[in-house]
Amino acid sequence: MEPHAGGAQRNLDVERLRRQYLDMARIRAFEEAAAAAVAEGTVLGLIHPYIGQEAIAVGVCANLTRDDLLLSTHRGHGHTLAKGASPAGMMCELLGRANGVCGGKGGSMHIADASVGMLGANGVVGANILIATGAAQAIKMQGQDRIVSCFFGDGAVNRGPFLEGLNWAAVFRLPVLFVCEDNAFSATTRTEAMTAGPGPAARAESLGVPAVAVDGNDVLAVDTAARDLVAAIRAGGGPRLLVARTYRLSGHVTIDPAAYRPDHEVQERWADDPIVRCADLLRQAGLDDGTLAGDLDAARDEIAAAYRFAKDSPWPDPREAFTDVQDAGGPVMEEA
Amino acid sequence: MEPHAGGAQRNLDVERLRRQYLDMARIRAFEEAAAAAVAEGTVLGLIHPYIGQEAIAVGVCANLTRDDLLLSTHRGHGHTLAKGASPAGMMCELLGRANGVCGGKGGSMHIADASVGMLGANGVVGANILIATGAAQAIKMQGQDRIVSCFFGDGAVNRGPFLEGLNWAAVFRLPVLFVCEDNAFSATTRTEAMTAGPGPAARAESLGVPAVAVDGNDVLAVDTAARDLVAAIRAGGGPRLLVARTYRLSGHVTIDPAAYRPDHEVQERWADDPIVRCADLLRQAGLDDGTLAGDLDAARDEIAAAYRFAKDSPWPDPREAFTDVQDAGGPVMEEA
């Protein structure tokens, strides 16, 4: 594993960083709105907030095109937004409305927007690793000029698909960027206690996948590392793993008070908030507080509008439950 | 991964080595007899011969007690014999007779002899890794003074259970010796082409399991390496992996001509026959050719007697098919 030089040393592209700041703010605002919606009862399902990890999705997706594909986890809102999905379509999905991105069939844990290459959150930890690998194989086979990115958590490296998928991707030299978001937790258990050996990067390298580790709360570092890895992958170099160290600032789900974390730890980690850190960088680069606050407001406004739109949106027709199952032998709605 | 000093440098225990020579010869004779039985039609199932790999089972099991447990693969005759099972009971099992070790229910792929701690061959590649890990956890939990050994092939390191099992064993610091027999093939495909990265030892170390590699055709090297690893495990050091490089001298199954291997490769590997190498060592230590040939004859005679015994043994009563399924809700034989 090569430690990756932080991005700070490089020439700073302030516009790019500010777009990332805005995208991070949009994700934060989305997650806060989603949590509020759960509290309000307009969202019934479980929501796994991405709060504190925004720099990873944003820094990675800054290096992807719309044609590139993305496979995500149960904690997938951030990835989906960063890949370019509309917050309104996503919010409608969370509220189970007809115009949700998945027509209300999937909800938070299966959120997806194929129009921007986002092929699905996943309710099964680690399952997306194999799907992403297969998508990359299809890309290679079809001679397409695009890559796949695949996000998963530190807990997923203890499931078999991590080994089977990374080995496979390396054997077939597939264009896939694996991103391990190490937020310290597997649900309510500390991953560390359940993970032997030196960690995800060493595991990947033992499987023939070169790995790089970065501070996942430093969007510039993520962006820079991702840029290099994506370039290597696009050049036909085969799969890569980015390990991004971060911290889950919320509970595992919105309704998890996460009281198993000592207060001081949580406070320390909030002090490392990736959005605040990005703001600091932008401030150093000359942006004023008003501009930065304005971006946050804009993000919040956009998401608030999306939420209002979702609340006003229609419920799906019950008959929709019977569609999209299968062409031959699909279910038929019984007459009451 | 620490490369392991070959055993040759150590003081040679000739009696021990000769016992191992005899055990290897017994395995070879058993496999030859089993292959002949398939050709003759007295064995109907598939037989995966252990020919060429005898030094591994024998060198490892020389360091186990009868109380230690062993979990094996589809290629399990060698492990079973080395752990101390009777060839007659095993041969009866291969021939499907009533007095087979499993009463004829399991056959070659499920051969087992719990009375010597051999808890089963397995028809599913890699499945025994998790079972062995669990057995080790039970041992630890019960405060017993024994360990588990778990053999698997180079192909098994591409299945998820390798990761899940080794990680688990390391997390819980369990008394289990994993043994990867790298015989170059996964059925008819070369494992190398399907395995990325530096190999099983590196994978194990990335999972927190210290690994040692040896020449698996050198029974002395295997014995010595296993002795050290077993000592570390018995001392409470947690799991270890022994990677034993070898070569499958037969086809994947007896009926596989294995024509996908170049002749010269097969010839070279036969020149490295572990039994011949062991004989060389014993000759150097002063044993004469007559003694060595006598051991081979004794082994062949013992197995031939076992085979005759098996052929004369009774078939199981059909009603036996309905036993050992489950206490509540088991099957009932229908009256014709």
Added chain:
Amino acid sequence: MTPDQSLGQTSGQTPETTTEMTYGDAARLALAEEMRRDARVWALGEDVGRGGVFGQYAGLQAEFGAERIADSPISEAAIMGVAVGAAMAGTRPVAEMRISDFALCAVDELVNQAAKARFMLGGQVRVPLVVRQPMGIWPALAAQHSQSLEAWYTHVPGLVVVAPATPADNRGLLKSAIRSDDPVVYMEHKDLWKDTGPVPDGDDVLVPLGKARLARPGDDVTVVTWSGMVRTCVQAADDLAGQRVSAEVIDLRTLWPWDQDAVLASVEKTGRLLVAHEAVLASGFGAEVAATVSERLFGRLKAPVRRLGGPRMPIPYSPPLEAQARRTAADVARAVRGLMQ
């Protein structure tokens, strides 16, 4: 609802008194009791140290320590496979799958290993293992957290399959499952955790495997059901009583072996049978019950055996869509009335 009446007996002490508790607490109590009784019993799974996702392990790690209430990596295959090995080697593990859908990551370990080991090895080993698989629809959990696949496990030789519907049964059956020397797939319904009911006092009250429970007596029609649908069917029967239809509700409790005698006796009495379950209708366990009863009572039925089950669709997320996957008391009542015509 009439008080529980048992078609099967309970064994052990005869309870004189009961305590009201939740389905979740009843299971917790059962596990604690069995762990106190037998040092070989232990549990393993993700987050069990913090009490499990539904609180069904709350407080147990404090009493029994981290070795016997063992937190695990996110490795369902390992949880199951380790449990198999640990069962073979002298312990009695309770393997927690968190959500039954995740048990699909461990099917080889359950079906090819746990279920067959005893047989393949000619009885040389036993696999006394309980696999807990919380099943069924819980609001808005969508398609990967809601399946009911009990029928699968009834099809697998070597497995016992249990699906308790009440707090009393969750205590008494979990205890029996833990004492079973064979692997038991133990499916608690996620929507029942908070249900309360009377549980017989005394720490040795078992509910025997394989015995159905008469959830509600009746004369006109038999409704056979299990798990989360039991309360739905009892509700329907209560509603039907007002319409002068007397429905007998039988809670199978154990799906393999299932209590054919109890079902056949009831249908012989009523002449009519509805089998109702939450799982997908097609190839659900209702088919086995219906096929068996149709054959055994041929010519003695007043109406065809009817089945009610879920449509063959993944469980949708949005409430109005999810509602299409649920079977309600109204659906049950309608089906029963259909049988009465």
Added chain:
Amino acid sequence: MTPDQSLGQTSGQTPETTTEMTYGDAARLALAEEMRRDARVWALGEDVGRGGVFGQYAGLQAEFGAERIADSPISEAAIMGVAVGAAMAGTRPVAEMRISDFALCAVDELVNQAAKARFMLGGQVRVPLVVRQPMGIWPALAAQHSQSLEAWYTHVPGLVVVAPATPADNRGLLKSAIRSDDPVVYMEHKDLWKDTGPVPDGDDVLVPLGKARLARPGDDVTVVTWSGMVRTCVQAADDLAGQRVSAEVIDLRTLWPWDQDAVLASVEKTGRLLVAHEAVLASGFGAEVAATVSERLFGRLKAPVRRLGGPRMPIPYSPPLEAQARRTAADVARAVRGLMQ
């Protein structure tokens, strides 16, 4: 044996001539034809480059190259999961599981992912994937290489389930499966690979999914079966003909969706039904057929619907024990005669 008569039509060219070939070769031909026709079709699995364990891929890597006949690591979960992703991303993979029992290492990928992805994502993706799972008893392969779990897959929304019994069907149905836009569990029977039969000429002769085949016409009793049991049942019917019992044998071919119309029409004619399969009787797919027919033709049956299936035991190794797990022509004939009494 009478010539094959199709209850369903075949589509595409009307074949004028046939060629005799094995079940294995018919499948090989089908895959080759579809790969020639559609560059998106490819196959992946262990040892497929050397022709597959049963020769069903022989010669294909030479024609199509190692990218489209892709050897894989021993990673069933990856074979399945990769196929899911590759299907979503524009190709049409044929995933080879080698032996259906090994597919149990990949159930999450099949059931939680392949089967549900289209639905969960509201139709944004499709998963045109064929999973080949050679099933059934082959002499002395024992309990981990012999299972028949077709019933499981019929219970899973989103899946099509196919189990061909003849060379012609193995060609025509594999082609239809590959052209299906939904995931298909395609179960060839290991004991049929070497069976020969006439296969219609022409490279565009499909057998439609969901249509049964009349394997042998008859008047007195209907025998519904599939896969390896078809020839057993035809044999039994031939034997019964000598005893003046005229049995009609219907080969379902596709288990989901299954051809209810064909079955109901036949049983309406005969008034008697036996469903016979190799899989374990309990919760086998025969239960679904029996329950459906018993309900739909209530009062119009001359005898109870009977089922014949395997005992609920793992498949034993030793021949006399294994024989107890098999269902023979004599068993079928006996069951049919039982219906005639």
